[in-house]
Amino acid sequence: MFLLTLLFYWVCFSLYFTLFHDAPFVPLKKSDVEKLVTLFAYPPNAIVYDLGSGNASNLIALTRRCGTRGVGIEKSSFLCFLSRWRIRRAGMDSQIRIHWGNFMKTDIHDANYVVCYLFPEIMQKLKQKFLRELRSGSIIISFSFPMRDLQLLRVEESPETKKKIFIYQIT
Numbered sequence: 001m002f003l004l005t006l007l008f009y010w011v012c013f014s015l016y017f018t019l020f021h022d023a024p025f026v027p028l029k030k031s032d033v034e035k036l037v038t039l040f041a042y043p044p045n046a047i048v049y050d051l052g053s054g055n056a057s058n059l060i061a062l063t064r065r066c067g068t069r070g071v072g073i074e075k076s077s078f079l080c081f082l083s084r085w086r087i088r089r090a091g092m093d094s095q096i097r098i099h100w101g102n103f104m105k106t107d108i109h110d111a112n113y114v115v116c117y118l119f120p121e122i123m124q125k126l127k128q129k130f131l132r133e134l135r136s137g138s139i140i141i142s143f144s145f146p147m148r149d150l151q152l153l154r155v156e157e158s159p160e161t162k163k164k165i166f167i168y169q170i171t
């Protein structure tokens with residue numbers, strides 16, 4: 001009983017934390033994930049980071065369809081636990097890692113692609129981090145929100161939800 005109560009408080013606290021601080025957990029729709037997977041001919045073994053990886057759906061779909069390696073950074077311990085469980089169930093333990101923590105404080109220098117579905121203020125803060133840490137040629141894919149003063153490669157639209165997808169490249 002004690003353990004069940006503890007578990008209940010952990011899930012509530014973790015979800016409260018992700019729902020009411022920074023960008024809340026609102027996963028991309030299936031059709032958006034489908035669009036993400038077809039945006040590039042991702043080379044197998046390319047390293048894709050999802051900043052605020054939620055339940056890891058984006059990384060699982062990319063690894064399944066394109067053979068990429070994934071790194072998710074997520075601040076909610078419950079979502080990290082759920083993601084790791086889903087990744088293990090999909091047999092992708094060796095291809096996808098999930099870090100529990102704040103993406104602002106996590107090194108992302110080895111990313112070839114960075115996926116974000118966050119808020120405009122957060123994207124502006126991340127811009128400095130991208131310029132500091134990412135190598136030339138790395139691609140940033142931002143759902144819904146643009147960043148100022150970064151080289152825009154192209155803008156796409158998700159066909160069903162009409163979400164704009166802003167694609168940048170570090171020069």
Ligand SMILES: C[S@@+](CC[C@H](N)C(=O)[O-])C[C@H]1O[C@@H](n2cnc3c(N)ncnc32)[C@H](O)[C@@H]1O
Binds near residue numbers: 118
């Ligand atoms: C809008 S959801 C996107 C989830 C997933 N990337 C997707 O596209 O379906 C944003 C996620 O970012 C996480 N998040 C927000 N700020 C964060 C931070 N500073 N560090 C780590 N995760 C964060 C939230 O907990 C939430 O799961």
